[in-house]
Amino acid sequence: MSGIVAYPPRPGARVKVIGAGLPRTATNSFVAALQILLDGPPYHVGVQTAMAESEKDVLTWIDILEKRPYRDEGERQAGLRQIEAILDGYVATADPPASQLVPELIEIYPEAIVVCTTRDMETWANGMVTITAMVRPRLQRFIFFWMGNLRHLPRMWDLLPKVFAERYGAQTRTKADAKQVYERHHQWLEEIVPKNKLFYFNVKDGWEPLCKALDVPLFKDIPFPRLNDSKAFEGIFREWAMQGLLRWAAVLGCGVVCFSVLAIWVR
Template identity: 40%
Template sequence: MGQQPSSPKPGTTLQVIGAGLPRTGTSSFTQALATLLDGPTYHGGTQITLGHPDTITHWISILRDWLSNDKHQAQKTLHQILSGYAAIADAPGSQLIPELLELYPDAKVVCTVRDPDSWEKSLDNIRHVATLWFLGVVLLPLPGMRHFVTYIDCLEKQWVRLYGERAPTRLTYEKHIRWLEEVVPPERLFFVDVKDGWGPLCQALGKDVPVGVPFPRVNDSDAIDMTAKYHIRRGLVRWVGVFVVIGAVGLGLRKLW
């Protein structure tokens, strides 16, 4: 996360499939792509948590279809939500690479990378926030986000099928890299570290380095914490409103009786 949700631009074709796992600089990567490709880019975490309320239910449908082996329906919904975008990055798309390759045969696959040990620690922090025991209740009054617990459950099942692990570890990271090397033609697969700036990414995409434009640097940890607090605060405020209304109705009924 770390961005504002983007909107599709009619006529834009998907050119880049981001295959990097969450917490590998996908937010910085997505912003960089928006500059290089001159079009809107789709960051999964941002669109799901800060985009239109229907977004999260669309992804739940995609994941459920994928888990039930209905690849055709999953691809149909994928194509609908990605229409008008120049690139996609972050989960759950980073676990749907074969399906995306079939939909966009001319797109390049770029995987953002980082040190596996630091990745494991970072993702463990995210998983802790995403699985807080009270989220289901707190988020219930919020359109879209009331489905977040269901979405996380589907996402975990997707990862279990691909990597055999519900709680990601360094081994998950290594399995993901090996999986990409198996399912993506070598001439279409590129690995970049966002710490290296524009150079490797521009080389992979055959683009010139933007003159006078600093490479985006987004702190994903801060952005995730801010987003979590934002939705929890919204949920609590909505619940306060519900209890105020219930209290007012109850007071009114007592006066009538």
Template identity: 40%
Template sequence: MGQQASVPKPGTKFQVIGAGLSRTGTASFSEALRILLDGPVYHGGTQATRGPESEIRSWIKLLSHFPPQSDSDKKLINDILRERLDGYVACTDAPTSGLVEELVELYPDALVICTIRDPDAWVKSMQSVSNAATMSFLRFVLFPLPGMRYFVDYINVLRNQWLHLYQEAEPATTKTHYNHIAYLKRVVPPEKLVFFNVKEGWEPLCKVLNKPVPDIPFPRINDGEAIEKLSKEMVTKGLVRWLAIFATLSVAFVPYLYLRK
């Protein structure tokens, strides 16, 4: 989250389902996949917050029907997944990391790669995400911003997704980490499931994807700094937009107040 949104490339074959939870190096992993597979990667957090308004609204709609309770719910979920991921070589991060069962069905030839890190370190890193996402004034501050005005609703449906899959949402604990691993082992054929730590660099990832090791350093993107930067940027934009709105209203009311005298 916090990088630039990717642009789909028509005709691109979808190859990898990134199944790692947020804050497991998904941004670095996304860039590595982009380089190795030579195509755009759909990083959920970035696309929802940096992409057009249709991105975040479609995920809210999808997750409002998750888990599917009927054939129509399942069709809606599959249709939105196809629409969002068309033109990408891979997807990573939330919410698709919690839709792996559906994605395996849609893309049976795709490899499922789950980025992992030390569970205790992951829990600590998730605290910054939780704090940024639950600020009480966020809905008001972000309202003037297209797309981001839906951010609180997006976080709420993500929370419900986690509650269904892992039996907890906030604060995240190691229980979520281990429940996610169990979920993947339950819904993904073992020959299709790979676990990968971005600290290991190119070699294991290239081996899995049958690609030569690039002659460049493995991407190192700090998700925490990116999220903090995005949070500050969006709050600042929202406040500036509100100031402009209030200034416009004040100017509009000056003639009215003058005439009342």
């Protein structure tokens, strides 16, 4: 993903900003800006789980999601420990499922502020319907089967609509449902986040509102990072799919060769 980075953790860093924006609200531009403002590594779930060399992160998020809704306090506390461990060394969060775990994040990081990235709802709803149609977990399980940590992503993608349905009473298969998710997400944040700690931010507005929310000096000399999340995701998604199909072709090709050799040998 051009300009999109999976940051390594920095020992001692602690979450100062909880990114509560829904996917497709310029979350990659948001974390790139936070990396500059907070001088530390942000954790964008989609990027970190997809681009990490280890399967640990994606498997941890899957386990966290599978615990919900919590059956008892012990299970909830176990989930909190997992979240804190995976975010150790990072200064900010963004992207689902972290943006749907705001109550847990507030409990772990009571000193952090919550910033919800926003976008024109009509445009956002159209984009979410498109991406929901593109990401078909059952098909992706097959395509990514030979691709390390990527093979686990469809499991996480399959769990997220269930979280949306639980929290907002809708998913994002249709434009009307997507709009309901958008509106109810903001309503939910206003119910659970103290008013003085909740900020809304559209990346189109540049540095000023973000700097004000973080109470840091206004950046004037550095251009605000503007990464095209939509095109980047669609491009990398197609690249992953092609790699997955090529690996299947290689595996099946080897299988045909081995079968042919075996057939000749047993004659």
